[in-house]
Amino acid sequence: MSVAEQNAARSSDTARARHRLLDVRKLTKHYPITEGLLRREVARVRAVDDVTFHVDTGETLGLVGESGCGKTSTGRCLLRAIDPTSGEMVFDYGDGRVVDIAKLEGRALKDLRKDMQMVFQDPFSSLNPRWTLLDLVGEPLVAFRVAKGRELEDRVAELLRRVGLRPEYLRRYPHAFSGGERQRISIARALALNPRLVVADEPVSALDVSVRAQTLNLLEDLQQELGLTYIFISHDLSVVQHICDRVVVMYVGQVVEVADTSSLFFTPKHPYTEALLSAVPKPDPDLASSRIVLKGEVADPSNVPKGCAFHPRCPYAVDHCRQVEPKLETLGDGRQVRCHRAHELSLSGVE
Amino acid sequence: MQNQTVPSDSPLLELRDLRTGFALREGYVKAVDGASFSVARGETIGVVGESGCGKSITARTILRIAGTNDSELGGEALFRRRTRDGRPGEVVDLLKLAPNGREIRSIRGAEIAMIFQEPMTAFSPVHTIGNQIIEAIQLHHPVSKDEARATAIDMLRRVEMSNAERRIDAYPHQLSGGMRQRAMIAMALVCRPQLLLADEPTTALDVTTQAQILALIRQLKAELGMSVMMITHDLGVVAETAQNVAVMYLGKVVEYADVRALFHDPKHPYTQALLASIPKLGREAGARLHPVKGMVPSPFNRPRGCPFNTRCPKAMPGVCDVDMPGPTTIKPGHTVSCFLYGAGDTRTEAAQ
Structure with a gap:
């Protein structure tokens, strides 16, 4: 054959x-x-x-x-x-x-x-x-x-x-x-x-x-x-x-978000995903870039920050994020996200 | 060439039919084959x-660091120098200067600076970044080492390097890619150049770091009032940073336009094909891409006529594969070299 x-x-x-x-x-x-x-x-x-x-x-x-x-x-x-x-x-x-x-x-x-x-x-x-x-x-x-x-x-x-x-x-x-x-x-x-x-x-x-x-x-x-x-x-x-078809987003060795492609790009649930999407230069001069420029650098994987690994760069971080490491949670629609504030944040994706 | 009568609103840099060729063992390479465009004061031009x-060779030719022994240069690169008190000075043709002479060395680093794609190879690995920046300062200004060091620390702060007092004594390998690129920008800008040649400054960086570096270049450009030549293959970077764009293909500028016209109303089939071939973030994602057929021809085996004719969907046999079209002005500030729009304006007006 x-x-x-x-x-x-x-x-x-x-x-x-x-x-x-x-x-x-x-x-x-x-x-x-x-x-x-x-x-x-x-x-x-x-x-x-x-x-x-x-x-x-x-x-x-x-x-x-x-x-x-x-x-x-x-x-x-x-x-x-x-x-x-x-x-x-x-x-x-x-x-x-x-x-x-x-x-x-x-x-x-x-x-x-x-x-x-x-x-x-x-x-x-x-x-x-x-x-x-x-x-x-x-x-x-x-x-x-x-x-x-x-x-x-x-x-x-x-x-x-x-x-x-x-x-x-x-x-x-x-x-x-x-x-x-x-x-x-x-x-x-x-x-x-x-x-x-x-x-x-x-x-x-x-x-x-x-x-x-x-x-x-x-x-x-x-x-x-x-x-x-x-x-x-x-x-x-x-x-x-x-x-x-589906995307797994990783940060410092961990999965921070899993979703089907269009959900992830249009309605991200993790602040890191949002920042990544916002950082991509768009090939259109009219899309005025209202960009989230992340502060600092990717955490060192040999010395991962306490709590959520992303908290030192996260614009939405609260005290809880600095203390407790979030778990990868499954939301109602089958999406997975590792963020304490996933339920309350409303993040923006690509237009 | 020296010319004192040019009005002061003339461009900072004007390339007229710039040619750079290399005689190599494998044959003769026309790396830049008649590039003409100008850079205004305070403008960012995307290449x-x-x-x-x-x-890249265009930028290196301007700085006169493109293979000095085996290269043949042609055309003109007219650069308006700065006087000692910071006013526009005389115009020099950079191509006429001796590649290691006193004049080009006083321009290189002081009035025209360059940042490279890979900062790890651009820095010397055996000197601290501080010593390399201090060397750049002392080369152009008669200041003591302590003053130069203070200037260097100040510059490192301006590029938002945290702990500048400590990091100035770091070796390049001790810094992350983003920090190294900041250090290189600090070194390039420490003498406040009029023109910054940025050769793929963010290609080796992650997207979030790229966003930081692009924002930094934009901010420093406004502070120092310099012009930037942003050399990149990334159309997204161009769309976000440049006011005018020159599209190059096999050594020729095939289209020159302001950034809106280029992205919304591209004229040259190559520009159109490039824009159609990139996946775009957003609603239309997933739609079938329209690739440019074939690949870039070998520089040793350039097609006759228009360099793009072998891949062009609109190529006209008997026309495009015979002659090279000259630049045709579509409207002021928008020129294209393609027979679809005419054979070209007269040669002397070729430069936009």
């Missing part, structure tokens, strides 16, 4: 039963800071701190936040590129098999990677310059002994065609391609094994403006055709609003 | 374009 047929079969399956593909519960990744000869632990960087969210099949979930908020660490934990300190990541194949990614070892972990792939930010450092496109895109197929020889070439050519590259380029090296084309190569490689979930970490941030739109459209088309599920990690809110 | 369009 060809790639396209397999996927057609799968996407009709998923259309029938949209299910919870991945359930992340209390995911935590701490990096110890050690000192002295005995490498005594003096502090911990709380890169990912008690993160809980889920992803359904066929949707695009955005992970947004500023640098150091833990969005990339979260993405890497999901693929076990780094090992989480604690927490569960339950992956449901949809055919009765349910595994906790955090507990997988050896063979089972390798098998899982067929179903989860990653696309990285920088297409210049994520492709081995000594490998041809055939090697790069074909590697997963060889590693899992899916295809070799003539069949491998055909499969790779098909993948290249699918991402809009000419199959004749099979024997070329990545240096001959522009940033946008290289990102297509990365996408082709990620798709080689028909993954269910693709974690895309800032996939368009390094691309030129005119090429960015091509890549976003390609990701959308592939999702439609192949029934893919994306976790889309980005700091660019306009891109996130464009491509994501 | 937008994608990578390789020549926007």
Whole structure:
């Protein structure tokens, strides 16, 4: 069965039963800071701190936040590129098999990677310059002994065609391609094994403006055709609003808000979300910027402020926020927010 | 070139057919290929374009730091100097100055300053930021080290660096990205330049820090009455900061307009395509994007005729792939280089 047929079969399956593909519960990744000869632990960087969210099949979930908020660490934990300190990541194949990614070892972990792939930010450092496109895109197929020889070439050519590259380029090296084309190569490689979930970490941030739109459209088309599920990690809110169905906002390793995209952008519930939205420069000179300029800087994840981590920068902070750490609460409409004042504040989103 | 008869309301900087080329092993690159626009006193001009369009090289050519040995310069960059008592002085052609000569060195840093995208590479890692700012002051003003240090601390306060007295002795790596960018702005502005060249000053920063830095540049510009050339690929940054915008593509200024005209009534197909290709926050989010087809051509292999003709949806075969159109004035202050609007005004009026 060809790639396209397999996927057609799968996407009709998923259309029938949209299910919870991945359930992340209390995911935590701490990096110890050690000192002295005995490498005594003096502090911990709380890169990912008690993160809980889920992803359904066929949707695009955005992970947004500023640098150091833990969005990339979260993405890497999901693929076990780094090992989480604690927490569960339950992956449901949809055919009765349910595994906790955090507990997988050896063979089972390798098998899982067929179903989860990653696309990285920088297409210049994520492709081995000594490998041809055939090697790069074909590697997963060889590693899992899916295809070799003539069949491998055909499969790779098909993948290249699918991402809009000419199959004749099979024997070329990545240096001959522009940033946008290289990102297509990365996408082709990620798709080689028909993954269910693709974690895309800032996939368009390094691309030129005119090429960015091509890549976003390609990701959308592939999702439609192949029934893919994306976790889309980005700091660019306009891109996130464009491509994501639901969004998780992170701040200093914690989830501060989860909502479907339009609710989050039009009626944010967390003051940090409001400030982020307000900070985005709008490409319209008439939108006079009545901007919330946050004071200070992102908190240090090795020395998180007491109470709510956001309180030193929050324009709405009250005494309670400085003392007590808020919990991630579920509001009536299924939205989640980590703020003591979520019920009383009326925050403004984008127009 | 020296000219004492120019009226004092003349622009601070006027680029006329600016050309910068590099002879490289791979071939000859026309990095800037006939850029003409001017910067008025107190104005912020946005220079937008994608990578390789020549926007950074334009700024570096003005400062005469664009590869001095292997570069070939053409055209004029007329800059009105400031007299010792702060009045408009004589006009010099920056391109005619020796790249390491006394005159350009007295302009560089003192009258025209530049801030860069990545402050970590722009600062020396082995000197404290204080010493680097003090060096910049003492290079241009005959003051003692203590006076210079006091000026530097004052400037760091003005860029809202908390604990300026302590942070002045910090090394660049001890500061966060936003703080480093503040320190660089302090260093650039400490001699109160007339013109600030800001090359992607916020691209490496997070959005909330970007908002802080843009607000800071805007506020200092008003305080010091300087002009700013804001070089960026981010149309949002341009819309919020600039009064006039030059859109560049492969070394050419393809459109020049005031910011409202550019965003609401763009004329050049490239400007139109760029605006259609960016996802916008707001109600229309999620609508299909309209990308510009293809990619920016290699600088070693420029298309014949209009540089955009290979990607242009409105390209006219036999016209656009033969000749380069000159700038055509749509209305005063709005020029476009595209055959859809004519072959161009006469060359001498090309500069807006």
